[in-house]
Amino acid sequence: MSAEEAGDVFHRARGRTLDAFSSEKEREWKGPFYFIQGADPQFGLMKAWSTGDCDNGGDEWGQEIRLTEQAVQAINKLNPKPKFFVLCGDLIHAMPGVKAVFSGHYHRNAGGTYQNLDMVVSSAIGCQLGRDSHGLRVVVVTAENIVHRYYSLDELSEKGIDDDLLDLMKEK
Numbered sequence: 001m002s003a004e005e006a007g008d009v010f011h012r013a014r015g016r017t018l019d020a021f022s023s024e025k026e027r028e029w030k031g032p033f034y035f036i037q038g039a040d041p042q043f044g045l046m047k048a049w050s051t052g053d054c055d056n057g058g059d060e061w062g063q064e065i066r067l068t069e070q071a072v073q074a075i076n077k078l079n080p081k082p083k084f085f086v087l088c089g090d091l092i093h094a095m096p097g098v099k100a101v102f103s104g105h106y107h108r109n110a111g112g113t114y115q116n117l118d119m120v121v122s123s124a125i126g127c128q129l130g131r132d133s134h135g136l137r138v139v140v141v142t143a144e145n146i147v148h149r150y151y152s153l154d155e156l157s158e159k160g161i162d163d164d165l166l167d168l169m170k171e172k
Contacts, residue, residue, distance in 0.1 A: 033083040036075055041068045044093035054093075061092075100146045102139065108132050109150055120148060140168045 043061040048054045075085055092098075100118040108130025110121040123132035133152035138161055140147045147168060151161075 036082045036085045038071055038087045040089035042090040042093045048093055138165060140165050142168055
């Protein structure tokens with residue numbers, strides 16, 4: 001899936017709500033359901049493994065992308081639909097051109113840099129274990145930079161994305 005196609009999917013999904021996950025409806029048992037668990041798409045490993053250079057290599061992700069798309073297509077064809085899909089394990093094996101890795105799970109904002117790779121940890125939408133507000137991180141990617149900013153849910157709802165970040169996305 002190209003970035004443009006992913007944007008189209010996101011645009012079509014904007015404004016939709018998923019009543020199945022509202023807190024009131026989920027408090028009571030409604031009967032059996034199923035979910036799908038996938039693991040280790042590990043983009044880059046197939047080439048690295050085939051060349052015998054698992055410490056390096058991994059700069060081509062084509063096979064893994066095709067298999068991941070096949071998995072999503074298979075899930076989308078299921079009837080009844082799964083309650084949700086969770087993807088675990090290694091998402092990537094090698095990081096060609098990656099300047100930053102974004103994660104969560106720490107329930108507070110944190111981060112650091114190691115060998116020119118930024119590690120950015122975003123606080124939770126839900127339970128906070130630090131002093132951060134419930135929120136989301138907006139990440140703007142340009143040809144030159146990756147710029148990110150954490151917003152509280154209230155701030156993002158009331159003010160939206162700051163103008164300086166929006167300006168970065170304008171075609172030059």
